[in-house]
Structures are given as structure tokens and as C-alpha cells.
Amino acid sequence: MVRKPSRVDAGTGENKERKGLWSPDEDERLFTQITLHGVSTWSSVAQLAGLRRSGKSCRLRWMNYLRPDLKKEPISKREEEIIVSLQQSLGNRWSTIAARMPGRTDNEIKNYWNSRIRKQLNAAAKAGRATSDSAEEPSAIAAGEKEESMDNADAAAAPPLPIPARFPVFACQLLVNGGGGDQSTTTTTEQQNSWSEDSEASVGDGNMIHDFLAFDELDYLAELLMDMPGVMDAWESELYSSNSMGSLN
């Protein structure tokens, strides 16, 4: 979707800071400036590129649009699952979530989530009015509502471990891999990243499991697996290790 730069205040005053959509020329200036000279401070980037933009605006444009490593394709089903599960375990920490999803920006994920939530709420409003509190809600809607309540409570203040959508898959992996825990519990960055790609499924990985089980089946499995000895311990360390990765670039 290409939009004309037509937003309010396209920079009428000579010295006035420009706001609104970026023109192709501005993009080019910014891109050239950063690729050739890098970034010392963002305000200096704006100056050196001859842009009447705030450093803040330049940063945002670069991060969300110009960066060469950004994925241009729409968010895949697999990525959606990752977003949902990370959102459930981390809350609205979009930058942390984005850091685990190469090529995706916090803004993109946030937008995706917000529109998704809006959809779910609309759907829930339509379907749910008559049969409120129905036990057979689609898991996606349930997930959305769960997160809303989590938002209010704030993840840090909630002692019980969150059970995101990834848990059933994780638990299945644990079983398939022999329950040793070692390889399953040490979820590496590469592993996380591989979930975002539509890579080939190998025995015991999340893709394979999802090929055989629907979401509602996974939910059911989750309930059973939570009671199995050792599973929650493994999940806890999995959660811990993945949470602590958030600080990585």
C-alpha cells in the first residue's frame, strides 16, 4: 500500500519541523545517510541528511520501514502463533517480542495484535452476546480475552505461570524427545527463530505437532500435560530462559 505524502503539515514554514508521511526523497536521503555514515545521534542524522525531521522521526522511519533486514511479506500463521504465545507470556512488551522475530518491528507486531484483538472483540460481540460465558469459545478469542485480563494484572504481579499457546507444543516436544528435557528445555535463539520460518518439520518440532493437532486439541492436551510430573518444571525453565533472552539485541 503506497500512500501519498499528504498528511497534516507537510512542512509549510521553512524552519518548521516536518511531520506526516515521508516522501520518497526523504526516504532516500535518510537511507543514504545511514548506510554511508551510520548513526551517531539521530538528531545529527536528520541534520546531516538535510531533513527537517526530528531525530525521533528519523529513527522511527528507519526502524519501521527503511531497515534493510525487514521482512516485507505478511505475517505468517507460524509467526502469528509466536506472537500470541509471546504476548501471553510477556504481555504488551512489543519490542521484546519483536526482538525474537527477525525482520519484524515492534510497531508491526503491535498493529497486528491490535487489529487482531479488534477483530476478536467484534466477533465476540456478535457471537457472544446471546451465549455469554460459553465454554466453547474459539481458542483465539479466549486467548485474546485472557491477555486483556493479564494486561490489567500485569505479568510481573501474577505468581502463577502463564500457559501460552506454545505450551502444548512444548510439552509434546518434551514427550516426543523422550522427556529428557535437555534438548527441549534449552530453547535456543535459533530454535525460536526457526519457528518463524516455514521450514521443514523434523520429528518432534512444533511444526510437525501442529500438522497433526488442531488448536482445540492442543488446548485439551495442555490441560493433561500440565499434570504430568516434570513438565511444568521444564516449562518454567523454558520460560525463564526465553524471558531472559529479551535483553539481547
Place this chain on the structure above:
DNA sequence: AAGACACGCAACCGCAAACAA
């Protein structure tokens, strides 16, 4: 065909943390 509505996305705003002087 045209207006209304919904959706997706880009970008702004305000705040807080980090950093420098």
C-alpha cells in the same frame, strides 16, 4: 455508481530510562 463502513498501517505523542555534561 456512490456513500458508508471497516481495516491496515504509518506516524505522532507522552512518558520513562539511559546517558552526557
Place this chain on the structure above:
DNA sequence: ATTGTTTGCGGTTGCGTGTCT
């Protein structure tokens, strides 16, 4: 230790486009 500046983040807004009526 204090103050000012910069950066990063999450929430929110508003525009353009697609779809529906």
C-alpha cells in the same frame, strides 16, 4: 548530585484503501 538531552517504548490517532450495501 543535578540537570539537560537523547533514545526507546507503548498507546493512540488519523489517513488511504478495500469491501459492503
